[in-house]
Amino acid sequence: MSLTLLLDILIGGLMMGGLYALIAVGLSLQYGVARVLNVSHGEFIMLGAFATYSLYILFGMNPLLSLVVSGPFIFIVGFLIHRTLFKRLKRLSPTMDAFEGSSLLASFGLLFIIQNVALLIWGSDVKGYSYLSKPVNFFGAVYAANRLVALLFAILIGIIFYYFLKRTRVGKAIRAAAQDVTTAQLMGVNIHFVLGLCFGLGALMAGIAGSLTSMMFEITPLIGFPYTIIAIIAVVLGGLGNILGSLIGGFILGLIGNIVMYIHPGLSLIAYYLIFLLLLLIKPTGILGK
């Protein structure tokens, strides 16, 4: 294997990893903090992708600029879903286990609803547009410019979010809730607001990832679910409730996926599942877990 090929796989993996990390951090907020294993997470990616696509096709809006429109919208949808659905489920459930079980099933319901509404609106045909697809020479390897933009964007959002968590009062409340919801509530955190915020922020990150996805790949209403799987694996890999862990988990998965893709293109999904099952069996607390 030559050095350029190695570098090629490595950088390609990092680019996918950036996208996965964004998705994984989003799910980490929903699952790690709000305790909803949201299997409809990928559907918000799909929604983000189609929002950007539609704004570009209908109004010729710049895909990166369209985030300003689609982002807040998806955030509000996520926030409202938590306020109406999961808050009520939490009140109904006698134990945390019962809540996790019923919220998992409810999020499957959301998956079916969002996916099929999207199928009714956009149809099942493959859609795509061309934006920043000029090839760029990057350390000897050639990439489409939009992939570099996506990686930069993912890193930028990661940094902003990191400072949001570390430096702001709300960020502190989120970190407290991630450690222990009950204690956080006792310390005066408005827990339902914070959990709703986590859910909305998780959806927002998925939406941003979706917009970036639509620049790089063709889209259909069915693209969401494989991303959900990747996000779940990355979150378990990084350790439940560990937001930094899922960021790292996302990058690791991106690298592994690209390496497997190089060996045999059809095997990457199988490889993800295998890693996932082995991880659950050997170290369910994740690489950074105790």
Added chain:
Amino acid sequence: MTHSTNFLRLLSLLIFIVLLALIPRYAQPYTIISLNSIFMYIVLTVSWAMFSGPTHYISLASAAFFGLGIYVSAILGDKLPLLVVIGFGGLISSLLALLVGLSSLRLRGMYFTIFTFGLSELIRHSVLWWEVNETGTVGRWVIAVDNTTVYYVMLAILLITLVVTYIIKHSKYGLALLSIGESEEAADHIGINVNALKIIIFAVGTFFMGATGAIMATRWSYIDPSIAFNPLFSFMPVLMAIFGGVGQIFGQVLGAAVLTLLADLLLTKLPYYYMLLYGVILIIVILFLPKGLVGLKEEVKLWLRGMKQRYENT
């Protein structure tokens, strides 16, 4: 409950079974086909709830066991007699369940659920990959069997499933399963062999899923991994059990029967909205019917009693 009411119940049950056995002589082919799918979902639901109901371990791998049965039928259907194929389908599924059970003993709650789901998807994608890269074709043909035979075989599997579930539920093992659901540590301390019991009951339940897959495969005539291992076969039993009421066998049967009929109706009348409505029903059931249709009956009773008291007080 007195001795005579018990006898009456048994008698009416027997009459009901005889009536079911007579149906193919008089009914339309369409009725038989739709009864077959009702029986199929009842078996899937009851055998899912056999393990997952009392223990609260939500398994999302039903599609894997059901699909294995389908593939056994597709591969062996033209080589062996039908009943042998069905038995083999059940055994292979049980074998996989034993492996799953042994390897996932440490996993609790959510981790078990996503493990079973991941496993089911891994099998689906692996079979797909194998068929595309090694066999060269995605799908397979299954030897067709006439509807009446499928009907009687399904009826037999259904009755056996119900009897086995009833026996387990009313034995000491049924109580042991319930205590595992309440607290696994406590169950261990009072002398229940928690691991052995969990694995064996899981394997018993999956036997019926595999057997059902093997016989129902003959109805489709063409199968591929996306049909056989469709994740919906994992979710349907969970939804149906919750919809009817997980705690009671009657509730599970009711939930499966009602939702299958509803799905048939939606699929023919509103094919484009089928999955959408399915999602809406799922959420409504979880939000408003946590104890299922059976629980609804209790609630109506309580409400009526409350109304009566209020009426008497005024």
